[in-house]
Amino acid sequence: MRMGELSRRSGVSVPTIKYYLREGLLPAGTATGRNQADYGDGHLRRLRVIRVLIDVGGVSVTAAREVLAAIDDPDVVGHHLLGVAHHAVAPAARGRRDTEQWRAARAEVDAVVRRRGWAISPDAAALDHVADVICAARALGLDELLAGMDTYADAAELVARHDIDTVVTRAQRGGPGDEQALMVETVITGTVLGESLLTGLRLLAQEATSARTLGDER
Template sequence: MRIGELSRRTGVSVPTIKFYVREGLLPAGELTSPNQASYGETHVQRLRLIRALLDVGGLSVAGVRGVVTAVDDAEQPVHKVLGAATDPLVPRYEREPGDGIEEARKRVAGLIAARGWHADPSSPAADALAVAIVALDDLGHGRFVEVLDTYADAAEGVARADLDYVARHVAREELVESAVVGTVLGDAIFSSLRRLAHMDASDSTFGRTARGGGAE
């Protein structure tokens, strides 16, 4: 197809498509004449991945380049590519890491080991978890980690469902795009559902009492 049709098919403007080609995110089309290039389904697919990384994942152009390089490297196993695509999406609770960070990292490594997860204890996700644990402690809610196992159970259930969904997609590039979309929107969905479930749990815990615990 010509660039005009590629633009119509994907909703990405012609100048933007040309920009992606110049930036090395999208392979150039096949030249059919000195002024004309032809594009195929791989370009449609790749544009979907680029938009997902930019718009949904909020990655920079340089970040997208890193991901598509991993996707294009046929030597890289799929689960490494998935990691490269989703590592930059880990939402971090920004806070000065206090004194407890090393202890929290050990705690996270212990949790990973105890659950038998094949997951890297030095990954951005493990680090983000350690930072959140330190923040809880600094805020006087260190006991909240009592519920960490409940959270891990829930995360395991959701992650299995996510991977089942992703595994239904066959093409390698589409798989990565699905993982990006599912990672970001899955977070949004879970936190909305958690909030709704809070309303229900709060209603049954506190809704019947006319007044709160008091003690102000």
């Protein structure tokens, strides 16, 4: 298809598609003339993944390029894909990590991981991220929130089991050869979209719970 049709079918404007081509996020089409190229369904699909990463995941163009390179890398497989996806969506460090308070929070995270029996690579960025959150909550005296750590971990396990099932099921749906690409794409888009879904549903569930508990105060 021509770029005009690619734009129409993807809902991404032509200037933006050209930008993604220049930035190397989208592979070039097959040249069919001096100023014309032909694009396939692969380009359409790739554009959708780019939009999920950038619009929903809030991932930078640079980070998106790294993630997309992983999608195309046949050496990144199975469990290791998760590291790539997590690296892309992991929030940047917040606040100082060289304080005594932070180290105490980090030790708390290790205790949660041990208690849950989770096998986690010691350099997983999420370990530090959770410590950042604990540190910030502690500084605000939000002890009640932190007292619910295991409730939060229960919820996280519930969705994580479903997430990993999704990755496995979906990879198997693709034919041979597709399996790898589908698995990487599912890990990345599922991580980003699943987070966004959970955020939205939590706000709704809070409103529903709050209406029952606090609604008659006014």
